[in-house]
Amino acid sequence: QQQVKQSPQSLIVQKGGISIINCAYENTAFDYFPWYQQFPGKGPALLIAIRPDVSEKKEGRFTISFNKSAKQFSLHIMDSQPGDSATYFCAANSRATGNQFYFGTGTSLTVIP
Amino acid sequence: KAGVTQTPRYLIKTRGQQVTLSCSPISGHRSVSWYQQTPGQGLQFLFEYFSETQRNKGNFPGRFSGRQFSNSRSEMNVSTLELGDSALYLCASSPRPIGEQYFGPGTRLTVT
Numbered sequence: 266q267q268q269v270k271q272s273p274q275s276l277i278v279q280k281g282g283i284s285i286i287n288c289a290y291e292n293t294a295f296d297y298f299p300w301y302q303q304f305p306g307k308g309p310a311l312l313i314a315i316r317p318d319v320s321e322k323k324e325g326r327f328t329i330s331f332n333k334s335a336k337q338f339s340l341h342i343m344d345s346q347p348g349d350s351a352t353y354f355c356a357a358n359s360r361a362t363g364n365q366f367y368f369g370t371g372t373s374l375t376v377i378p
Numbered sequence: 379k380a381g382v383t384q385t386p387r388y389l390i391k392t393r394g395q396q397v398t399l400s401c402s403p404i405s406g407h408r409s410v411s412w413y414q415q416t417p418g419q420g421l422q423f424l425f426e427y428f429s430e431t432q433r434n435k436g437n438f439p440g441r442f443s444g445r446q447f448s449n450s451r452s453e454m455n456v457s458t459l460e461l462g463d464s465a466l467y468l469c470a471s472s473p474r475p476i477g478e479q480y481f482g483p484g485t486r487l488t489v490t
Contacts (some may be wrong), residue, residue: 297476299479306483308382308468308470308481308482308484309421309468309481310481311478311479311480314478354420354421356421358476360476362434363409363426363428363433363434363475363476364411364428364433364434364472364475364476364477365411365423365426365433365434366411366421366423366479367423368413368420368421368422370420
């Protein structure tokens with residue numbers, strides 16, 4: 266059973282546009298929600314993360330929006346650049362289970378120049 | 379600081395053999411987790427070690443095992459390899475018992 270559901274599976278955006286990736290979860294015990302960026306041949310790199318006590322977190326061009334009641338969170342990439350082309354994973358974790366993270370299935374983002 | 383390092387980077391094994399993968403966490407990190415990444419299943423949690431103790435284990439058969447040494451370096455072992463074990467095996471370390479994870483580049487295992 267997929268604990269974290271991610272969509273879309275792939276996304277094509279024009280340079281300068283906004284990329285939006287969505288994730289949903291069921292386990293209300295989750296209390297930490299990171300996003301990872303992965304380039305081919307590399308391991309995932311932590312991009313930005315949020316805890317459920319805030320509804321939004323922004324770091325540069327990357328913003329996480331969090332809706333606790335809907336059990337959904339999303340990644341927004343503003344002013345998307347070709348260098349942002351990568352696979353993005355959302356994840357979730359509960360402090361009760363230490364560092365065991367549950368990952369979404371990934372979104373392949375392509376930014377067209 | 380140096381990042382998480384994993385050795386070897388690539389490995390080809392035959393069905394039925396066993397394999398050992400190694401992970402060196404970021405200096406000072408005591409938590410090490412292992413994940414299996416495949417195109418169909420994404421990243422699946424294998425197990426986590428903290429201060430040489432296994433804290434969590436994912437839903438994988440007993441053929442998958444691991445350990446952590448006193449210097450926080452970790453190894454994972456897969457015995458009796460199956461074709462379906464072909465995957466990218468990722469190691470991640472964390473500076474805290476609960477916190478953000480930093481991934482290594484992975485070991486690409488191919489079972490023939």
